Amino acid sequence: MDPTKLISEPVETKKWEKRVGSAAAAPSYELVSFKELPEYMKDNEFILNYYRVNWPLKEAFFSLFRWHNETLNVWTHLLGFVLFLGLTLANLIEVPQVSGLIAFFTRSFPMSGDINVSQDLFVVSELQRTTTNLIDLMSESDVTPVTRWPFFVFLAGSMFCLLSSSICHLFSCHSHHLSLSLLRLDFTGITTMIITSFFPPVYYVFQCDPKWQFIYLGGITVLGMFTIITMLSPALSTKKFRGFRALLFSSMALFGIIPGFHAAIVNWSNPRRNVTLAYESAMAMFYMMGTLFYVSRVPERFKPGWFDLAGHSHQIFHVLVVMGALAHYGASLVFLDWRHGHSC
Template sequence: MFSLIKLPPVFNVHQVPKAFQEDSIISGYRHPRSSATDCLLSLFQLTNETLNVWTHFLPTWYFLYKLLTVVCMQDVWTDAYTWPLLVYLLSCCVYPLASSCAHTFSTMSTRSRHICYFFDYGALSLYSLGSAIAYSAYVVPDAWVNSAFHVYYVPVAVINSVVSTTMACYSRLGFPPHSNPDRFAESKRPRLGKVLRILAFSYPYLFDNIPLFYRIFLCVGEGCTANEVNGLHVYHAFLAFLTGFLFATHLPERLAPGRFDLIGHSHQLFHVCGISGTHFQMQALEMDMGLRRSWLHDHAPAITFRGTVGAITLSSVISLGIICFFSYPLFYSTAQGEATRKASSASKKN
């Protein structure tokens, strides 16, 4: 059956527009104006995006399974203590799904490429907030519970998620609305765009992990919450650092351009390390949740709907608004260009 399906062709770097080119990747590019069908068919051939899709699409189902397990096996409707875990697991499902969709359909056009990655950035910001909500409920060291930092931790994380989405979207196009969305195109200022995206995702992560870093690296004596979970938190922190390192350096393909085009380039390794880190993070959160339940019930502030589901819903709505704000010029400029072409054609006929 597969022999009867004509798979779309692949191209070299000099055959695609600069906006679609990746640093040190020479071959394996899909057509920059692929149809949706071509994008889906390309998942079953080896291109430089194939493993980017599958390394996030398959883990989505694993995280969805974990989410459904919690929903079915715990009393999530009345037990508020489970709500932070639910919010976190939901964000774990959303970010790899958004990423796999972005990598699948980003070659339909320049406009679709921008919009796909806008949603990808919004999903990553949502995951950052989901992590912060879970950390606030289960991970904050004993000595910091009910402190001023603990009280304002989630509200600041909500603000960080909004700023993160805004900065990441800005890194591609600049601030709309304007009739020329290529004014600040990533293809024209790639280094600035890369730096802005690194900042957009690294600073929320560093803020979210302040209580964890203090707990496992700095705190000594009473109130440090030293338990067997700390080892898993260290694994997660190491993999998170490795994930950021791969994203920022484009290693190993930068050392040998063309050698890792299809298998082994930095973005694939970035996905694998990120998902592995999320797995260890999830295990650590579940263990902290179980081991600390009694103590947190007696000493920590009550978990509220507003501080969990309400916080992530607010962030989601605002992020969607930001994505629409940045996407509007792409549709507007396309419509304006088509109108200009029609008017020009009509004038030539007259």
């Protein structure tokens, strides 16, 4: 027998055991079932599989491109955020001051290395012409320019809600502490979206009566702040208070009935009244249906396990939220267009 084998064999065995041991200790980041979840993640007992648990932030981020039971929850609101970001940019370009600034910068960038003095003079003359046109437009117009900040407040609130929701669903699998923090961020986003949704209709309908602007916008803001403060309580972020959270959000939405009726009376003779009412009614219907799906957990309640990846209640809730926001966006455009020709 070769004596060298007697020496090398234990060494090779130790190396093999070390490799096996290290491979066994390496995390696999596999999806698990509802029964394997820690208690804080057991939110919906009708979704049985495809959960992520204790994933590092890097793995959680790249799970954006994997199939699990949160994939469509993330993407429905992430695509909604991109959609509203595009709408915001499109509306910003329509603002004369912004469009003039964009035109200046786009003309200022050289398209090749052959820029000469005549082209520089052309850029300067174009800037002067654009500035002159804007000044003439503002001075010659007899109609006061429409204040657009309430419209952009609504768009900003919608984007914050949709983005915070996507972040929550993507990274809440990391740890218990981060999950609670992201849930509060998600609830804050929902509340912010509801508050900011009031700004365009209330501001533009009662533009000639600032008293009612202050009462209604102040009222919904105070109610929203109370909701946010309440949601910061760790106990109220648990599944036990799901119904209570839905009640708070619903009460904020129902607050809109009062200014809604008031606005209908004030603008009863407005020829665009029926259009705005149709948009706002659609928004209310989408939000109410979304709340019902959120609370009832239909359809997975009737077929547990069938809708783990696609079609469960929270995904439907997300789609209805985006549709409701789009309906309100349509109503806000009508309000803006109406105010362009009807100042106080």
